[in-house]
Amino acid sequence: MDFAVVIGLGAAFGSVILAIFLEGSSPMSVMLPAPMILVIGGTLGAGLATTTLTDFMAAFKALPQYLLYRPREAATTVELVVSLTDRARREGLLALEEVTRDLDDTFLRDGLQAAIDGTDPEDLRHALEAKVDARRTRERAMAKLFTDMGGFAPTIGIIGTVVSLVHVLENLDQPSTLGHMIAAAFVATLWGLLSANLVWLPIAARIKRVSDLECAHMDMTMEGLLAVQAGASPRVVGQRLWTLAGVEPPASREAA
Structure with a gap:
């Protein structure tokens, strides 16, 4: 697991809680059910309206794999592909069939099997x-989807604040309660801004980054597979893949 999410969100929410304490207040002062339900429920509803129910459910179902994502070791993949290239060149592609069954990377396994089958x-x-x-x-x-929800949340928070302020204006004849009611009215705006910038937008950025890393890894693997199929030189394949991976070859690291 990559601890960036835990550290990042922990620091962000911790800063908010610390600020509340430093102001002499309590975190419970912003834990009001009505604005929280309005902002979270309204944001989820607006997000659902922008997509299909299937895509919406799939996005939340797949969310843990992005939050718990651990970057792949590019060096491990490069070394594996180079070893496969070397063996295929010496023994032929059919010799790799027994290796294929033990591969954990489904993209590499399926591609290698297709190459062995003579595609x-x-x-x-x-x-x-x-x-x-x-x-x-x-x-x-x-x-x-999560970027859109990050855009909806602050506006929905403002809607909640306006709704609450209308209620405040209806009770101007009760001055003793106005301070509490006005403070509560702005909690909806707080939750709109907080959920957008500490939940939805970070999740969207996280998904984009994981996607970029995984697709880059798949592109590198694809070049390796095609080289294995073509019977290319393992040394040339290694040089190309190390370059695509953006990592120095072991020999260069040892020389340094």
Whole structure:
């Protein structure tokens, strides 16, 4: 698990709570059911209206895998592909069939199996590129949903504040309660801004980043698979993949 989400959101919410204490107040002063229900429920409803029910449910169902995402070790993949290239060049593609069953990376496993089955190189490239594009499109749609919700939340918070202020104006004949009612009215705006900037927008940015990392890894893997199928030199394949991975080869690190 990458702890960036835990540390980042912990620091953000911790700063808000600390600020409340430093103001001499209590976190319970902003934990008011009505504005929270309005902002959260209204934001979810508005978000649902922008997409389909299937996509909406799929986005929240897949959310844990993005929040708990652990970046892949590019070096491990490069070394694996180079070893596969070397073995395929010495023993032929069919020798890799037993290795295929033990691969955890489904993209690499399916692509390698297709190469072993004799798929035309151009057809294999198109098939792999289609998988990358499909993933990128799906995750961009997910990120857009949370970005849209991040845009709706502050406005819905303002709506809640206006609704509460209307109630305040209806009770001007009760001056002893006006201070509390006005303070409560602005809690909706607080929750709108807080949920947008500490929940929805960070989630959208997280999905985009994970998508970029995974698609880049898939692109690198695809180039390696095509090299394995073509019987390319393991040394040349290694150099190309290390460059695509943006990581120095082990030899360069040792020399440094």
